[in-house]
Amino acid sequence: MAAIISRTAQKTPRLMNIYPSRVLSSHSLHRTCATKPSWSVFGTRSMSTDTVPPEVKSNPSPPTRHAPRKVYPNFSLQDRAYIITGGGRGLGLVLAEAIAQAGAAAHCLDRLPEPDPEFLVAQEDAQHHKGSLHYHHVDVRIGEELDQTAAAIVSQHGRLDGLVAAAGVQQLKEAVNYTSKDVTEMLDVNYTGVFMSANAVARQMIARKHGGSIVLVASMSGIIANKGLNSPVYNSSKAAVIQLARNLAMEWGKHGIRVNALCPGHIVTPMVQKNFEEVPGLRETWEGENMLGRLASPEEFTGATVFLLSDSSSFMTGGNLVIDGGHTAW
Numbered sequence: 001m002a003a004i005i006s007r008t009a010q011k012t013p014r015l016m017n018i019y020p021s022r023v024l025s026s027h028s029l030h031r032t033c034a035t036k037p038s039w040s041v042f043g044t045r046s047m048s049t050d051t052v053p054p055e056v057k058s059n060p061s062p063p064t065r066h067a068p069r070k071v072y073p074n075f076s077l078q079d080r081a082y083i084i085t086g087g088g089r090g091l092g093l094v095l096a097e098a099i100a101q102a103g104a105a106a107h108c109l110d111r112l113p114e115p116d117p118e119f120l121v122a123q124e125d126a127q128h129h130k131g132s133l134h135y136h137h138v139d140v141r142i143g144e145e146l147d148q149t150a151a152a153i154v155s156q157h158g159r160l161d162g163l164v165a166a167a168g169v170q171q172l173k174e175a176v177n178y179t180s181k182d183v184t185e186m187l188d189v190n191y192t193g194v195f196m197s198a199n200a201v202a203r204q205m206i207a208r209k210h211g212g213s214i215v216l217v218a219s220m221s222g223i224i225a226n227k228g229l230n231s232p233v234y235n236s237s238k239a240a241v242i243q244l245a246r247n248l249a250m251e252w253g254k255h256g257i258r259v260n261a262l263c264p265g266h267i268v269t270p271m272v273q274k275n276f277e278e279v280p281g282l283r284e285t286w287e288g289e290n291m292l293g294r295l296a297s298p299e300e301f302t303g304a305t306v307f308l309l310s311d312s313s314s315f316m317t318g319g320n321l322v323i324d325g326g327h328t329a330w
Contacts, residue, residue: 074312078103078130081157082309083150085109085140085197086167089116090269091217091298095164097122098302099309100131107153109138109146109197110167140167140193146200154204162212162309163201165194168237170271172278175232183233190237195244198259202252211256213309218242218261220324228285229275238263242320249318258317260308265324267296291326 082099086092087108093116096106106126108115115135123133138145154160169189171182198214205212221231222238245261252259266272266286272295276283287294304323307313322328 075310076103080161081105081153081159082162083107084164088112092166094298095305098306100126100133101129102306103131105132105157107134109136111139140197141188143196146196150200150204160204163214165197166217167193170234172231174230186233187237191240194241205257206255214259215308216241216245216261218263220263220265220328224328246318260319263320263322264301265327267298
């Protein structure tokens, strides 16, 4: 073994000259490989910023088969509290249910006077996972209501750990037929509502010097034009949300607040079902435009949402997580 390593080292003088202090000698590398399984040499908990395995720099105890890294607890949201806008039905409700199943108090905000009947089923189920589901009749277009609700949640739980901004509306219309009122009404929900929801949550976090995670639900429609679907204002509003995530991440990172965008592909929700009714053949068109040949269900975005809220994504901010069945990868 030492002879092989020695011959290899002789063939790489250039590497030795560039990083003389960072290359293992044949003797030390032989000793390391001889005493540890090859996979454990690089199996440290933290990532290194250069080409040297962290073990070489600080010699921490690497994980072994008898002391495995505990990955799953990083996905836990136990005892935390979150706001989910648009949580009265559809995608927002499904995401809120997943957050509650991960152990958190999930507070759903929606302008519906009452949530979908499925909410009560999800609320009962949450209790079996040591989480809870709550409903608030709130209009995300009204900043004062958002601020008051966020403050009330902090009073109830003593904390507020983040937000999933999932409230949104759609309108199918050719661009030349839009009025300024049409544009304003859609942007009020899809952009202003998202912005003010994030602000309401961030104010509470900053005031208490308590960081957290904010997820802005955008759409792949923010990075492409949807073939066969005339929705110029919706698409541009989602593009604005993606850019908003980057800017808020930059501004609030110093407070320990992470902000990321989640960009779903076509999902079968009540809003999308309405699109299918308005445009015959649209479903079949969409199914043929991604690499999996089908549309998504809301449940297929729960894992990504919990990931973005949890400690598993602790070094991710300003990102745009696209989950679209390969639609935008053609």
